[in-house]
Amino acid sequence: MDKIRWGILGTGTIAHKFASDLKRVENAELTAAGSRSLQSAEAFCREFDIPLSFGSYEELAAHNEIDIVYIATPNHLHHPNTLLCLNHGKAVLCEKPFALNARQASEMITLARRKNIFLMDALWTKFLPHYQKMLEMVRSGKLGAIKMVRANFGFQANAEPDSRLLNPEMGGGSLMDIGIYNVFTALDILGEPDEISVSINATEQGIDEQCAVVFKYNSGAMASLFSSISANVETEVEICGTLGRLKLTAPFYDSASVLEHEADGKKNFIMTEKEEGLGYQYEARHATGCLLEGSAETMVVPHDYSILLMKTLDKIRDLAGIVFPDM
Amino acid sequence: MDKIRWGILGTGTIAHKFASDLKRVENAELTAAGSRSLQSAEAFCREFDIPLSFGSYEELAAHNEIDIVYIATPNHLHHPNTLLCLNHGKAVLCEKPFALNARQASEMITLARRKNIFLMDALWTKFLPHYQKMLEMVRSGKLGAIKMVRANFGFQANAEPDSRLLNPEMGGGSLMDIGIYNVFTALDILGEPDEISVSINATEQGIDEQCAVVFKYNSGAMASLFSSISANVETEVEICGTLGRLKLTAPFYDSASVLEHEADGKKNFIMTEKEEGLGYQYEARHATGCLLEGSAETMVVPHDYSILLMKTLDKIRDLAGIVFPDM
Numbered sequence: 001m002d003k004i005r006w007g008i009l010g011t012g013t014i015a016h017k018f019a020s021d022l023k024r025v026e027n028a029e030l031t032a033a034g035s036r037s038l039q040s041a042e043a044f045c046r047e048f049d050i051p052l053s054f055g056s057y058e059e060l061a062a063h064n065e066i067d068i069v070y071i072a073t074p075n076h077l078h079h080p081n082t083l084l085c086l087n088h089g090k091a092v093l094c095e096k097p098f099a100l101n102a103r104q105a106s107e108m109i110t111l112a113r114r115k116n117i118f119l120m121d122a123l124w125t126k127f128l129p130h131y132q133k134m135l136e137m138v139r140s141g142k143l144g145a146i147k148m149v150r151a152n153f154g155f156q157a158n159a160e161p162d163s164r165l166l167n168p169e170m171g172g173g174s175l176m177d178i179g180i181y182n183v184f185t186a187l188d189i190l191g192e193p194d195e196i197s198v199s200i201n202a203t204e205q206g207i208d209e210q211c212a213v214v215f216k217y218n219s220g221a222m223a224s225l226f227s228s229i230s231a232n233v234e235t236e237v238e239i240c241g242t243l244g245r246l247k248l249t250a251p252f253y254d255s256a257s258v259l260e261h262e263a264d265g266k267k268n269f270i271m272t273e274k275e276e277g278l279g280y281q282y283e284a285r286h287a288t289g290c291l292l293e294g295s296a297e298t299m300v301v302p303h304d305y306s307i308l309l310m311k312t313l314d315k316i317r318d319l320a321g322i323v324f325p326d327m
Numbered sequence: 328m329d330k331i332r333w334g335i336l337g338t339g340t341i342a343h344k345f346a347s348d349l350k351r352v353e354n355a356e357l358t359a360a361g362s363r364s365l366q367s368a369e370a371f372c373r374e375f376d377i378p379l380s381f382g383s384y385e386e387l388a389a390h391n392e393i394d395i396v397y398i399a400t401p402n403h404l405h406h407p408n409t410l411l412c413l414n415h416g417k418a419v420l421c422e423k424p425f426a427l428n429a430r431q432a433s434e435m436i437t438l439a440r441r442k443n444i445f446l447m448d449a450l451w452t453k454f455l456p457h458y459q460k461m462l463e464m465v466r467s468g469k470l471g472a473i474k475m476v477r478a479n480f481g482f483q484a485n486a487e488p489d490s491r492l493l494n495p496e497m498g499g500g501s502l503m504d505i506g507i508y509n510v511f512t513a514l515d516i517l518g519e520p521d522e523i524s525v526s527i528n529a530t531e532q533g534i535d536e537q538c539a540v541v542f543k544y545n546s547g548a549m550a551s552l553f554s555s556i557s558a559n560v561e562t563e564v565e566i567c568g569t570l571g572r573l574k575l576t577a578p579f580y581d582s583a584s585v586l587e588h589e590a591d592g593k594k595n596f597i598m599t600e601k602e603e604g605l606g607y608q609y610e611a612r613h614a615t616g617c618l619l620e621g622s623a624e625t626m627v628v629p630h631d632y633s634i635l636l637m638k639t640l641d642k643i644r645d646l647a648g649i650v651f652p653d654m
Binding site for chain 1: 474475477479481483522524525526528536537539541543547548549551553555557558559560561565567568569572574
């Protein structure tokens with residue numbers, strides 16, 4: 001292979017963003033798009049000049065001119081859609097949250113491993129240059145011992161009552177939609193917490209409109225994480241170590257975010273490479289590279305990490321009393 | 328009375344700050360200072376050109392040329408020192424925390440009311456112009472319905488093991504020292520919480536080196552509060568409403584803090600009066616005014632509010648398992 005042929009399952013907002021950024025990836029071709037409605041798939045294919053459109057997920061998964069499928073469907077479909085593609089021998093990049101729970105994630109990973117097929121959790125912001133630079137600074141010890149991580153992610157969704165965002169059957173709530181970024185950022189910096197405490201504001205449907213999570217570590221470190229789909233909170237990450245403080249400026253998930261470093265009373269901005277696009281090209285480029293190399297797993301988001309993240313989210317929801325049906 | 332004669336009990340850091348700012352207050356005279364050590368009192372009096380120095384708290388409390396005493400002793404002495412001064416007929420401005428618990432606070436207030444003497448909880452930042460402007464904006468509805476309040480206050484104390492900051496017998500810990508600012512700010516904006524959850528990192532002595540508090544309201548609002556004496560976290564307040572966001576820039580307790588307002592994608596800074604000094608002159612001026620008017624209670628920090636604040640702190644410590652001996 002010298003070109004990786006991509007298919008996209010789903011034609012919503014995230015599919016649009018990904019398709020737009022995939023144009024920036026060398027050795028990648030956007031070959032197909034599939035939706036439950038042929039009309040949607042055709043409209044999407046016209047918009048992005050994609051040759052193959054399919055009116056069912058099965059047809060796309062089965063087609064022999066596709067190497068990897070990006071799963072861009074709603075949260076509750078990530079698990080069945082991933083299994084479908086893997087069963088048809090397709091590599092998979094699955095949008096976050098990887099699944100609705102750790103059991104589903106394990107099933108997906110077990111199947112990928114058994115078939116030796118590439119499978120990756122689409123934690124796209126992990127591939128952003130400023131995020132990687134942040135991790136490098138934390139791991140180098142430049143900030144000293146990390147004592148506190150704060151991450152807030154919020155927006156005012158004004159969602160209709162039947163929106164996927166509010167629907168427990170579709171894996172709704174602030175935690176699964178955006179709180180997940182806070183959670184994996186804290187995991188990346190401080191590792192698995194020794195204790196978790198959670199407080200949410202539940203909607204009538206029983207999902208979290210706002211979710212406050214505190215991670216506690218035997219080391220003396222803590223993380224304070226807040227997500228909201230009812231408030232436009234400043235979406236920042238702050239990391240406090242004994243030798244200094246680092247901030248991922250708002251919005252921290254954006255490739256335009258900048259690192260603000262403060263130590264000894266001096267503040268300075270650390271610039272990292274800024275490329276045009278929405279930022280999804282970094283993960284797409286990485287996945288394309290993995291396929292070209294014949295790798296079945298990436299060490300940037302290893303399978304065990306995806307399981308840890310899902311287990312942590314399961315525990316948070318359990319503490320909060322958020323129940324997704326049929327789990 | 329046309330001049331109010333002040334005495335200061337205690338000669339530590341906060342006493343220095345207050346004495347320095349009291350020079351900026353019209354109709355106030357710094358008349359006396361008292362310490363357990365006459366030497367300390369004399370040194371303090373020389374520094375601030377104060378006529379009367381006393382080597383015991385009792386002597387200062389009993390002296391007939393003093394109208395009001397500012398209690399600047401460590402936390403565990405606020406209650407006995409306040410009772411001492413009130414029993415000698417002196418008005419009292421008592422440094423925060425007002426007491427170690429609500430029971431002590433009630434005793435102090437009951438005595439002041441019975442004797443009809445002015446008593447005020449020294450929540451000095453409430454009197455800062457930018458804090459008052461913030462409250463005005465919240466109460467006017469300009470920010471819409473408030474959904475989230477975030478307040479962080481932290482510094483790296485590097486305290487010795489025998490420091491008052493780490494000593495439970497002296498009311499140590501991050502919550503009582505600085506977390507109290509976060510707590511009363513949330514109370515001022517959102518009122519008494521319907522639910523509280525707390526997570527702390529406890530020291531060997533059993534006090535909180537870091538303390539994360541979440542307030543939950545039946546209205547759908549939440550507050551996320553974090554205090555630390557082991558991490559230099561950015562000391563900001565953020566208030567998110569349905570119509571906009573307001574930030575008290577770091578450090579939010581400082582009279583130099585500025586309000587940053589964001590709505591409809593536009594950010595602007597709201598300037599308030601900035602006067603020289605450390606910011607303690609505002610509360611000192613207010614207390615002086617109350618005495619000149621013959622008032623026994625201020626409506627900016629009413630007695631019932633001090634009780635509510637102490638009860639809230641009691642509940643947080645109870646949930647966290649922080650125990651002060653002999654309570």
